[in-house]
Amino acid sequence: MTDYQAGEIEAKWQAAWHVAELFKAERDTARPKYYVLEMFPYPSGRIHIGHVRNYTMGDVIARFKLATGHSVLHPMGWDAFGMPAENAAIERGGHPKDWTYGNIADMRGQMKPLGLSIDWSREFATCDPEYYGQQQALFLDFLEKELVYRKNAVVNWDPVDMTVLANEQVIDGKGWRSGADVERRELTQWFFKISDFSEELLDALDGLDNWPEKVRTMQANWIGKSRGLQFGFEMTAPAAGFDRIEVYTTRPDTLMGASFVGISPDHPLAKALETENADIAAFNSECRKMGTSEADMERAEKKGFDTGLSVKHPLDPSWDLPVWIANFILMDYGTGAIFACPAHDQRDLDFCRKYDLPVIDTFEALENPAAVADVAFVPPKTEKVRWINHFADLDIATGQEAIDATITFAEQAGWGKGVTNYRLRDWGLSRQRYWGCPIPVVHCPSCGLVPERKENLPIRLPDDVTFDQPGNPLDRHPTWRDVPCPKCGQPAKRETDTMDTFVDSSWYFARFTAPRAETPTVPEDAAYWMNVDQYIGGIEHAILHLLYSRFFARAMHICGDLPEKAIEPFDALFTQGMVTHEIYQTLGANGRPVYHLPEEVTDGKLADGTPVEIIPSAKMSKSKKNVVDPINIIDRYGADTVRWFILSDSPPERDVEWTAAGAEAAHKHLMRVWRMAVEAANAEGGSAEEDTALLRAMHKTIHDVTVGIESFGFNAAIARLYAFAGVLQKSQAGAEARQLAARTLAQLMSPMTPHLSEEIWQMLGGAGLVTIAPWPKADPAFLVEDTVTLPIQINGKRRSEMTVAKDLAREAIEELALADEAVQRALAGAAPKKLIVVPGRIVNVVV
RNA sequence: GCCCAAGUGGCGGAAUGGUAGACGCAGGGGAUUCAAAAUCCCCCGCCUUCACGGGCGUGUGGGUUCGAGUCCCACCUUGGGCACCA
Numbered sequence: 001m002t003d004y005q006a007g008e009i010e011a012k013w014q015a016a017w018h019v020a021e022l023f024k025a026e027r028d029t030a031r032p033k034y035y036v037l038e039m040f041p042y043p044s045g046r047i048h049i050g051h052v053r054n055y056t057m058g059d060v061i062a063r064f065k066l067a068t069g070h071s072v073l074h075p076m077g078w079d080a081f082g083m084p085a086e087n088a089a090i091e092r093g094g095h096p097k098d099w100t101y102g103n104i105a106d107m108r109g110q111m112k113p114l115g116l117s118i119d120w121s122r123e124f125a126t127c128d129p130e131y132y133g134q135q136q137a138l139f140l141d142f143l144e145k146e147l148v149y150r151k152n153a154v155v156n157w158d159p160v161d162m163t164v165l166a167n168e169q170v171i172d173g174k175g176w177r178s179g180a181d182v183e184r185r186e187l188t189q190w191f192f193k194i195s196d197f198s199e200e201l202l203d204a205l206d207g208l209d210n211w212p213e214k215v216r217t218m219q220a221n222w223i224g225k226s227r228g229l230q231f232g233f234e235m236t237a238p239a240a241g242f243d244r245i246e247v248y249t250t251r252p253d254t255l256m257g258a259s260f261v262g263i264s265p266d267h268p269l270a271k272a273l274e275t276e277n278a279d280i281a282a283f284n285s286e287c288r289k290m291g292t293s294e295a296d297m298e299r300a301e302k303k304g305f306d307t308g309l310s311v312k313h314p315l316d317p318s319w320d321l322p323v324w325i326a327n328f329i330l331m332d333y334g335t336g337a338i339f340a341c342p343a344h345d346q347r348d349l350d351f352c353r354k355y356d357l358p359v360i361d362t363f364e365a366l367e368n369p370a371a372v373a374d375v376a377f378v379p380p381k382t383e384k385v386r387w388i389n390h391f392a393d394l395d396i397a398t399g400q401e402a403i404d405a406t407i408t409f410a411e412q413a414g415w416g417k418g419v420t421n422y423r424l425r426d427w428g429l430s431r432q433r434y435w436g437c438p439i440p441v442v443h444c445p446s447c448g449l450v451p452e453r454k455e456n457l458p459i460r461l462p463d464d465v466t467f468d469q470p471g472n473p474l475d476r477h478p479t480w481r482d483v484p485c486p487k488c489g490q491p492a493k494r495e496t497d498t499m500d501t502f503v504d505s506s507w508y509f510a511r512f513t514a515p516r517a518e519t520p521t522v523p524e525d526a527a528y529w530m531n532v533d534q535y536i537g538g539i540e541h542a543i544l545h546l547l548y549s550r551f552f553a554r555a556m557h558i559c560g561d562l563p564e565k566a567i568e569p570f571d572a573l574f575t576q577g578m579v580t581h582e583i584y585q586t587l588g589a590n591g592r593p594v595y596h597l598p599e600e601v602t603d604g605k606l607a608d609g610t611p612v613e614i615i616p617s618a619k620m621s622k623s624k625k626n627v628v629d630p631i632n633i634i635d636r637y638g639a640d641t642v643r644w645f646i647l648s649d650s651p652p653e654r655d656v657e658w659t660a661a662g663a664e665a666a667h668k669h670l671m672r673v674w675r676m677a678v679e680a681a682n683a684e685g686g687s688a689e690e691d692t693a694l695l696r697a698m699h700k701t702i703h704d705v706t707v708g709i710e711s712f713g714f715n716a717a718i719a720r721l722y723a724f725a726g727v728l729q730k731s732q733a734g735a736e737a738r739q740l741a742a743r744t745l746a747q748l749m750s751p752m753t754p755h756l757s758e759e760i761w762q763m764l765g766g767a768g769l770v771t772i773a774p775w776p777k778a779d780p781a782f783l784v785e786d787t788v789t790l791p792i793q794i795n796g797k798r799r800s801e802m803t804v805a806k807d808l809a810r811e812a813i814e815e816l817a818l819a820d821e822a823v824q825r826a827l828a829g830a831a832p833k834k835l836i837v838v839p840g841r842i843v844n845v846v847v
Numbered sequence: 848g849c850c851c852a853a854g855u856g857g858c859g860g861a862a863u864g865g866u867a868g869a870c871g872c873a874g875g876g877g878a879u880u881c882a883a884a885a886u887c888c889c890c891c892g893c894c895u896u897c898a899c900g901g902g903c904g905u906g907u908g909g910g911u912u913c914g915a916g917u918c919c920c921a922c923c924u925u926g927g928g929c930a931c932c933a
Contacts (some may be wrong), residue, residue: 539927
């Protein structure tokens with residue numbers, strides 16, 4: 001009975017849970033519902049340790065809620081569309097569908113032994129036609145409500161492979177396979193009107209009390225609401241059909257420090273000038289030889305081109321400013337044109353230094369004097385104060401007041417208007433790729449854009465495609481693309497763009513409430529299960545996925561697919577840290593990095609002796625091959641050990657560097673708990689005093705562990721469980737108390753180590769399954785202590801301590817403290833300068 | 848570059864503004880054993896001291912406070928995100 005065969009025992013209890021249907025979620029109005037969801041995985045082929053961490057945390061919550069009387073929904077699915085499946089097809093042949101479903105089968109097989117409390121009957125993959133067909137129905141609803149539209153937008157274009165590249169596929173401005181310089185190219189694409197919801201998505205962040213503050217801050221900054229001034233600079237002479245340049249600025253108070261007006265290379269004026277000036281055309285085209293990612297553009301060297309044009313300063317018609325084209329100005333934000341004030345903007349200053357443009361000394365107190373120490377300033381045109389004070393006869397010191405006053409001034413004078421801008425752009429969902437959800441519209445030569453009929457859904461991806469040539473196979477598919485128009489029946493062409501995979505993950509949480517329904521959702525199920533009570537996932541999704549989901553929930557509500565209460569679909573969010581690992585890289589033949597799996601590298605070398613460059617820890621990613629596979633540990637020690645270990649070592653919100661050392665120790669501890677349970681079953685002796693001491697420790701542990709689980713302090717809860725196991729081991733309590741203690745220990749451990757806990761529970765005569773046994777309650781009578789140890793500080797440093805009755809009067813504590821030997825020594829006969837007593841906590845004597 | 852975090856012993860980490868280092872790992876010593884494994888017990892921040900004790904100590908530099916790992920300011924380093932990786 002002392003031998004513990006993890007494999008057999010775990011399989012036995014998993015079967016018992018399955019037979020009892022413990023995890024099957026049913027609508028049950030007699031119990032409070034609880035929906036716990038972990039961000040679903042991409043089926044890359046193997047589960048990695050980060051998945052285990054994510055799902056184990058969710059499982060602890062789900063099992064805890066089950067034990068505290070909730071009707072729990074804890075589902076699992078697969079975020080199954082995306083580029084890696086196509087890349088696999090290109091590299092190794094085969095079909096993305098086979099690769100994906102094969103991976104799902106493998107990963108499900110790796111996950112099931114973990115003993116997660118998942119309702120597998122609700123499982124789906126986003127590449128199931130039953131799922132994406134409903135997504136197409138949602139798209140048609142959105143189209144009808146005008147939440148989707150088409151416009152031109154730029155993509156990364158690989159001129160050699162003749163294909164669109166994702167940002168990830170652009171490395172140092174070159175295509176990852178061809179190595180060719182990437183170009184920006186405009187295509188007509190589909191967009192969700194998320195920007196219509198900017199204000200609402202921003203406002204509602206305030207109500208998300210159970211979201212991490214950092215996520216709300218990041219989202220607010222992403223939406224980027226700003227109040228600024230929009231106005232026109234009149235050109236000194238019209239050019240290319242333009243007679244003014246409209247700019248937007250959040251710092252109109254710096255207008256008297258303007259050096260030049262800058263426009264984006266994609267600005268209509270810049271484009272118009274291209275046709276008449278070859279140098280400008282060359283400059284713009286150079287600017288476009290860069291990826292579309294904002295990070296790349298911001299990091300790139302700042303470059304400009306003097307157009308030779310000039311504009312008049314709005315406050316001084318005799319003052320001409322030159323017009324430059326600058327590569328750091330984004331066409332997507334504001335009007336695509338700015339005025340530069342180098343005295344108050346580092347980037348403008350760098351630019352002016354580089355091109356020898358004037359820097360005007362504006363304010364008396366420069367905002368960053370050190371940064372401009374070497375600058376030769378040009379004297380200001382007004383008094384060297386905020387110009388609004390000069391023009392409007394005001395006396396304003398603070399920045400925001402000055403900004404507001406300038407906007408009012410410009411509006412009254414009639415040359416500008418206050419404008420609220422958002423950084424948030426509409427969500428482009430078109431992807432020129434095969435392995436995604438087809439967009440259900442048809443282009444008809446006579447009817448134009450025609451939505452598919454809902455009865456024709458799902459529009460299935462064709463299976464007969466090949467990946468032997470670059471580009472989207474749907475574009476060249478012989479029969480799939482050519483269809484009759486759903487409206488007039490004449491020959492027409494199906495839209496060949498598919499949807500961004502973020503669309504798939506923006507409503508899966510709603511689909512889990514009715515995964516087999518013939519409509520996207522079912523009102524009764526959505527009403528009962530929504531919202532997700534606890535959502536758990538990586539901090540890397542803090543902005544895009546979570547913002548898109550918030551938008552989708554609103555759009556679905558507008559279309560009648562979700563109740564109003566679900567427009568904020570995630571009541572509580574927990575962002576777990578990532579499991580990171582070093583990246584191992586060598587240089588390939590073409591000078592590009594080649595990545596290697598951790599298991600291929602020993603002592604910094606490959607098997608053939610090639611030295612490997614070690615890049616410091618980073619997020620585990622399949623493309624960087626730094627993914628650690630937990631399956632060996634599961635096979636060796638069982639699921640309970642892996643679950644216990646992954647939770648025990650680190651605070652859940654923090655990133656952890658993966659290390660395999662310690663799994664062995666976790667296993668030893670679990671076996672120690674098992675032996676103690678066996679011993680408790682056969683215990684003898686005991687005394688009332690010993691029994692009480694053990695029960696006191698037990699109730700304290702119940703309290704601490706319960707609080708720990710509820711507050712995501714899993715590592716701290718486990719530390720308490722370790723400590724209690726230590727107490728139990730040393731205890732001389734009698735059989736009854738020790739059995740109760742061991743059984744309770746097992747029960748408190750059950751969210752983390754459910755199989756071991758069931759085995760102990762059963763052995764020590766617990767009723768039924770521990771998984772659904774009511775969670776223990778801490779008896780307050782056992783929690784109170786009657787004495788307390790107070791540290792005594794002298795000048796804030798701990799020098800002594802004393803043990804006193806818990807409710808001892810302040811005066812008595814002061815007296816005892818002053819009588820303390822160390823205090824007497826420090827005072828040397830003098831009276832203390834100050835005596836601070838914090839009852840129950842500390843005494844501080846200031847001498 | 849911009850936005851958001853994190854930084855504590857050899858390691859993972861604990862700590863409502865109140866005894867820094869709980870708990871675990873690694874390490875050292877001991878018990879048990881013919882021996883080993885397993886198990887059990889004890890020690891374990893750094894410097895100094897035979898010892899008692901003393902000094903230093905939570906990325907760096909300042910500040911607030913009787914008291915700062917915790918609050919404020921500046922900086923450094925690392926990580927996440929930057930709209931087509933998921």
